[in-house]
Amino acid sequence: MHGAHDLLKAIALVMCVAAVTTVLFQRLRQPVVLGYILAGLIVGPYLPIPLVADTGIVQTLSELGVILLMFSLGLEFSLRKLFAVGPTAGLTAVIQCSIMVWLGFVLGRAFGWTSLESIFAGALIAISSTTIIAKAFDEQKIRGRLRELVVGVLIVEDLIAILLMALLTGISTGSGLSAGDLALTLGKLAAFLVGLVAVGLLIVPRIIRAVVKLNRPETTLVASVGLCFAIALLAQAFGYSVALGAFLAGSLVAESGEEKEVEHLIQPVRDVFAAIFFVSVGMMIDPAIIGRYWVAIVAFTVVVILGKIVSVTLGAFLTGNGTRTSVQAGMSLAQIGEFSFIIASLGLSLKATGDFIYPIAVAVSAITTLTTPMFIRASGPAANWVDRKLPKPLQTFVALYGSWLEQLREAPRKQTLGSSVRRNIGLLLVDAALLVGLVIGTSLALGKITHRVEEQVGLSESLAEKLVIAGAVILALPFLVGIVRVARRLAGELAAVALPLRAEGKTDLAAAPRRVLVLTLQVIIVLLVGAPVVAFTQPFLRGYTGPLIVLGLLGVLGVALWRSTTNLHGHVRAGAQVIVEALAAQSHAKAPGTEHSAPALEKVQVLLPGLGTPTPVRLEEASPAVGKSLAELNLRGLTGATVLAIHRGGENVSVPTAGEVLKPGDVLALAGTHDAVEAAKGLLAPLPEAPVMPGPSENLA
Structure with missing residues (x-):
C-alpha cells in the first residue's frame, strides 16, 4: 500500500x-x-535528474x-x-x-x-x-x-x-x-x-x-x-x-x-x-x-x-x-x-x-x-x-466518379440493399470466412497432416509438406474465384443503379462510364475483402503469398480500369461537344447561364447519363476568374468540379485545356457532385462590393 x-x-x-x-x-x-x-x-x-516519481x-x-x-x-x-x-x-x-x-x-x-x-x-x-x-x-x-x-x-x-x-x-x-x-x-x-x-x-x-x-x-x-x-x-x-x-x-x-x-x-x-x-x-x-x-x-x-x-x-x-x-x-x-x-x-x-x-x-x-x-x-x-500530375484520362474519371457515387447514394434503399445485393454480400462474407478458416486451419494443423501423409503414403517429410500445401491451395482456389466473380456481379448490380441500363434495342450511351464504374466498384470490393483476409492470415502464412495474390488481382483490375478510363475520356470529349452545341443553340433564344439554359443541359443528361449533371455558370465581368487560366484557377483541385465545355459567343471550347484563359460572358458547363458544383459557383461568383463609407460632408448633412 x-x-x-x-x-x-x-x-x-x-x-x-x-x-x-x-x-x-x-x-x-x-x-x-x-x-x-x-x-x-x-x-x-x-x-x-534528481526528480524521480514513484513509478508504481x-x-x-x-x-x-x-x-x-x-x-x-x-x-x-x-x-x-x-x-x-x-x-x-x-x-x-x-x-x-x-x-x-x-x-x-x-x-x-x-x-x-x-x-x-x-x-x-x-x-x-x-x-x-x-x-x-x-x-x-x-x-x-x-x-x-x-x-x-x-x-x-x-x-x-x-x-x-x-x-x-x-x-x-x-x-x-x-x-x-x-x-x-x-x-x-x-x-x-x-x-x-x-x-x-x-x-x-x-x-x-x-x-x-x-x-x-x-x-x-x-x-x-x-x-x-x-x-x-x-x-x-x-x-x-x-x-x-x-x-x-x-x-x-x-x-x-x-x-x-x-x-x-x-x-x-x-x-x-x-x-x-x-x-x-x-x-x-x-x-x-x-x-x-x-x-x-x-x-x-x-x-x-x-x-x-x-x-x-x-x-x-x-x-x-x-x-x-x-x-x-x-x-x-x-x-x-x-x-x-x-x-x-x-x-x-x-x-x-x-x-x-x-x-x-x-x-x-x-x-x-x-x-x-x-x-x-x-x-x-x-x-x-x-x-x-497530385491533381495536376494525374494523366488526362484519370482527371476525367476523378471528376465524374464522385457524381456516379452520389447518384448511387441517392437511389432508393431497396435498390442498393435489395435481396440480390444482400445475397451477394453474404456470399462474399462466406467465401472470405471459409478462405480464412482454410488458411489458418491448414497452417496450425500442417505438422499433424504432414506426419499422417508421410506415414500413410511413405513420402519424405519435405515432399509430404509440399503436397499438403498444394492441396490447400487447390481447395482455396474456388473461394478466390468466388470472391472475384461475386465482386464483379455485385459491382454490376450497383453500377446499374447509378447508371441504369437502356431497354433492349436502344443504344446504351452510358455503357462506357458504367464499365468504368463496375471495374472501380470491383476494385473496392476486392480490396475490402482481400485486405482484412491478408491481415488475418499473414501470421499463419509463409512468405508473402496472400498479399501477392491480392496485389495480382488488383493489378489485373487496375490495367482493365486504365483502359476503360481511356475510353471514358473519348466518351466525355464527344459528350462535351454535344454540350457546347446545346449551349450555343440555347443562346440564340435566351440568355445562357441563367436558369432558362438548364433544360438544354437536362436533355444532354438524358442522352449522356454518364456525364453527371452538367450545370451552366456565366462569368460576370467582376468574377475573380476572369483573365485567369484554368490552371491558375485550379477549380478541380480546390472544389472537385471540372469544366466540361465553354460557350463563348461564336467560339465553343469542348474539354478545355489547362491553359484556356477565361473571359467575361463565358458560360462554363460544370460537372461533379452537387457540393463540388456549388463550391465552384462560389469561386466563380463576383466578389461582394465593399460598402461605401459616407464622407465628412454627408455625415454633417
Whole structure:
C-alpha cells in the first residue's frame, strides 16, 4: 500500500513538472502531449535528474487516466453517429487498418520479433490519434467536409482498436493459437459485446436521463464516473481490458442523448488523469533501449507516415471523396497516439511482448506527433500537385466518379440493399470466412497432416509438406474465384443503379462510364475483402503469398480500369461537344447561364447519363476568374468540379485545356457532385462590393 505522503509527493512532482513542460510546449506551438511525455522522461528513473516519481503510484493513477480517456472517446461514439458518418469513413478505416496491421506484422517479423510481438506491432501502428488530430484541427481551424471525414474515420478506428485489444487479450492469455481457440475467443468476445450492449441500452440511458433531470451537476458527474468504473470492472472480470469496458460505458451513456452534458462535466477530471497517463508513458522511455532500437524506430516511423497517407487516400477516394479531400485526409491521419500506448502497455501487462515495444511505440508517436501539423498545413498544396500530375484520362474519371457515387447514394434503399445485393454480400462474407478458416486451419494443423501423409503414403517429410500445401491451395482456389466473380456481379448490380441500363434495342450511351464504374466498384470490393483476409492470415502464412495474390488481382483490375478510363475520356470529349452545341443553340433564344439554359443541359443528361449533371455558370465581368487560366484557377483541385465545355459567343471550347484563359460572358458547363458544383459557383461568383463609407460632408448633412 502506498502511504498518503508518497501519493501526495508523486502527484505534486508529476503535476508541477508537467505544468512547466506543457507551458513551454504551448509557447513553442507544439502539441502539449509531447510536453507530458517530456515531463515523464524527466521524473522517470532513466535520466540522472534528481526528480524521480514513484513509478508504481504513477502507473496506478495512469490506469484511471486510461479509463476516463476511453470513457470520453465512448461519449463521442454512438450508433447514431456511426450511421451518420456512413459507409465512406467506415470502409476507409477498414482498408487503412487492414493494410497497416499487415505492414506492422511484416516489419516486426523482418526484425526477428515473435509472431505475437509482430501482431501487437501491427495493431499499435494501425490506429491514428484522436487527441492529436483534434488539437491540430482546432489550432488550424479545419472545418467542413475534411473534418467530418477524418472524425468519421477516427470513430471507426477507435472501434476497431477496441476489438483488436479484446482479440489480442484473448490470444495472449490463451493456451496457444489454434483454430478452435481462435473461434472460441471471437465467440466469447461477440457474446460479451452483444450481451453488455443489449442490457446496457435498457438500463444505462434511463439512469443517466433520470439523474440529469435532477439538475445537480455534481450528482451527474458522480453517477457517470461510477457507471464508467463499474462497467470497466465488469469487463476486467470477464477477462477483457478496462479500456474496453470504459469505452462501452461511454457509448451507452451517449445513447441517453445527454452526452454533451456529461462530457462537459467529466472533461476537467479526464484532463488531469489523462495528463498523468501521458506522463507515465514518458516514464517508460529508456533512452538506452531507444538507442539500441533506433533502426526499428526509423523504419516504423516511415511505415506509419507513408502507409497511412497511401492507404487513407486510396480508401477515401474509392469511397467517393475527391482527390483533394482524400489526400488531405491521408496526410492528416499519418500518426499514432494514445491507443498505441494502450495497446503496447497491454502487451507488456500480458507478458506477450518484450520491453522494447513500448519505447518504440512512444518514440514513433512522438516523431509523428511533431510531423502531423506540418503535414496538415502541406496537405492542400500536395493535393493540388497530385491533381495536376494525374494523366488526362484519370482527371476525367476523378471528376465524374464522385457524381456516379452520389447518384448511387441517392437511389432508393431497396435498390442498393435489395435481396440480390444482400445475397451477394453474404456470399462474399462466406467465401472470405471459409478462405480464412482454410488458411489458418491448414497452417496450425500442417505438422499433424504432414506426419499422417508421410506415414500413410511413405513420402519424405519435405515432399509430404509440399503436397499438403498444394492441396490447400487447390481447395482455396474456388473461394478466390468466388470472391472475384461475386465482386464483379455485385459491382454490376450497383453500377446499374447509378447508371441504369437502356431497354433492349436502344443504344446504351452510358455503357462506357458504367464499365468504368463496375471495374472501380470491383476494385473496392476486392480490396475490402482481400485486405482484412491478408491481415488475418499473414501470421499463419509463409512468405508473402496472400498479399501477392491480392496485389495480382488488383493489378489485373487496375490495367482493365486504365483502359476503360481511356475510353471514358473519348466518351466525355464527344459528350462535351454535344454540350457546347446545346449551349450555343440555347443562346440564340435566351440568355445562357441563367436558369432558362438548364433544360438544354437536362436533355444532354438524358442522352449522356454518364456525364453527371452538367450545370451552366456565366462569368460576370467582376468574377475573380476572369483573365485567369484554368490552371491558375485550379477549380478541380480546390472544389472537385471540372469544366466540361465553354460557350463563348461564336467560339465553343469542348474539354478545355489547362491553359484556356477565361473571359467575361463565358458560360462554363460544370460537372461533379452537387457540393463540388456549388463550391465552384462560389469561386466563380463576383466578389461582394465593399460598402461605401459616407464622407465628412454627408455625415454633417
